[in-house]
Amino acid sequence: MRRERVRRPSGAVPPSPFVRRGRPAGAQQDTEADPARAGTMGSKQIAQETFDEAVQENITEFEMEPEEAVREAVLQFESQGVDLSNIVKAVRPPASENGQRQKHQILLTLESLAGAVAERDAARLPQPLAALAAQCREQLALRCLAGRHGAYPAVLSACQLAAGDRQLLLQALAALAALLDGQPDLLDAAGRELLLRSLREQQDAEVTLAGIRCVRHACLKHEHNRQAFVQGGVLPVLTGAIARHGSAAELVRTAASALRVMTFDDDIRVPFGHAHDHAKMIVLENDGLRVLIEAAKAFTDNSAVLSELCATLSRLSVRNEFCQEIVDLGGLNFMVTLLADCMEHPDVVRQVLGAIRAVAGNDDVKDAIVEAGATELIVLAISHHLGQPQICEQGCAALCMLALRKPENCSVIMEGGGALAALQAMRAHPREVAVQKQACMLIRNLVSRSRELCGPILALGAEGLIAEARAAHRDCDDVARAALRDLGCKVELRELWTGQKGGLAQ
Known part of the structure; x- marks a missing residue:
């Protein structure tokens, strides 16, 4: 028979600001700062371990089913104004027979990867890299949990060990891109240098695409990374990739998106960015308008690529002469044709209208x-x-x-x-x-x-x-x-x- 759910007496201990039903008032909740939480800095935050303990308490003390225990924990913390966006809302595996507390699956994967890296055993890397990438893609909370437990240095070391092995490098870069999505603060100078070096040296379209995805995730909402990459010479690398691999649809789309991210001013932590300067550099120093418009000619029937190219062109239309150059290069004609041909695709229509507005x-x-x-x-x-x-x-x-x-x-x-x-x-x-x-x-x-x-x-x-x-x-x-x-x-x-x-x- 299920016990009645009641709040425990707090005794002489003052209640915790995160007290929930059934939790001893003296059990102080942990808080932690995380770069990915920059957008919710005014919210209360807790550690993953605190949430896991609350779920386990619901199961053991109040005899709830696992799914109900998670839902109850979420409701209780959210009712107290706690931000759970970076918390993995799942039941941690039960303790082993010797009483040792188990970890979330992504942390077990990370341990396997760290062990292979520590022993410099490249043969053991593919499985944990693939698993980590898949788990990181599931949700931001899993990426944050991995990031807080040393995933970045482990993945970066795996990238370094993979040098010369195309397939392994692809897996390592895929894991890095998945980890950096929403966590650009993880990237350091060594990681930037590795990505720039890989992109300069690689002629392989698939590896180039994997590297560009990493760059894009690292620069989104992160002005320092943007400026560091631009100073490191990423702009000619991106425009060169589009020109060299002009028939690879996903590469062209991703590289155009990365160029567009370089013109963003979306990092609330800096008073102003270099968005305008980067747009001018793409056009004046790297022939960006011609590269993008020429690329569009190869994808007349690919609305996703053309939509991304339009969005990037609109970000580059920052000066009168740039707008005129887009028309002179035939950019206006392809926008009008795209608008007429893709009227049934709202995402494409929106991007084309934005580009027309800009020019x-x-x-x-x-x-x-x-x-x-x-x-x-x-x-x-x-x-x-x-x-x-x-x-x-x-x-x-x-x-x-x-x-x-x-x-x-x-x-x-x-x-x-x-x-x-x-x-x-x-x-x-x-x-x-x-x-x-x-x-x-x-x-x-x-x-x-x-x-x-x-x-x-x-x-x-x-x-x-x-x-x-x-x-x-x-x-x-x-x-x-x-x-x-x-x-x-x-x-x-x-x-x-x-x-x-x-x-x-x-």
Whole structure:
């Protein structure tokens, strides 16, 4: 018969901040800092061992089934505000006959790998490397558990031992890539040098792909690694890999993605990054635009590769001359063709719209985009994927850029149903601030230099939708006011500061 679940008396010991039902109040919970937890630094955290003990207590003291014990432990810790994102939520194997506490399977795999590395026995490496890679791919919590128990130095040593053995090197790099996914802090200078050396020396497409995956994982949300890799010469390695292995779809897609990651500014731990500088280096020093557009010609029927190439091109469109160069190299033509051919693929549509939005930053390119017939396709994309907020946002943003400072383009957009599509998107996604904001900006750009369009747009119900967006979203207030003002609607304009009523304090 199951015992009643009651809290134990705490006696004179003050309760732990992580007290859960059935746990002695004096049993202090462990906390630990982990690089992968940077996004949840404000949350309470516990050690894996603490969670495992709680699960085991539920099984032994409250006679729960293993799955129920795990669920109960999760509920109890989460109810107390504990972040369990990096905790393996599974039952640890029971203790052995001699009473020795067992470990999670990934730690047993790691012990096997560490033993083979310590004895420099390359013949024993394949099995634990393959097992570790598979287990790390399952979830971030397993990767973090392995990372905290010395997986990185063991895998790095395995990579070094695998030099000269193609198949073993592939397995070691696969394990390294899986381990680094979400844990870029693990990589050190020795690891960066090993990856750069491997990529420079390798002519094999499969090994190159494995190395590039490691680089990409190491640079995502990690500005120091990005800068270190760029200084080490990774950009010509990536563009060279695309040019040399232009027929290998997965390699081209992954290398383009790695180039794109080099232009990110996503590390919250640094005040500013070198995203813009890296984009310029890819274009000016490594002929990145030509390499990417030439690569696209080999994959006219591969939407996944073309989508990634579009996404990377959009990150490189940071200067007027770069936008124009994309058009001159034929990049605009392949984007328009891709948008027309892949209208049924929302991920591709979203990336192409983002790329068109980016290159439309150049006023001359705006005209080329409209002349290529992209306006009608953008409107079609919004209408066809009206239930997809990201496509609605990117579509409205692309039309907004095409309308900016271009009255003649505004007429084309209006005739093609652009204003109607934007207002339909606002109706479809009233809670999506990004959609509401981009649609308001599009309406304003359409009428700011083309007052004759105010009447037709108001007749579509624009005033009410814009007023609703303004009331619902604080971030929409400024753009909504501007849109209403340029439409000729009555709107209260606030004077934030007039320069009167006293001077500045000295």
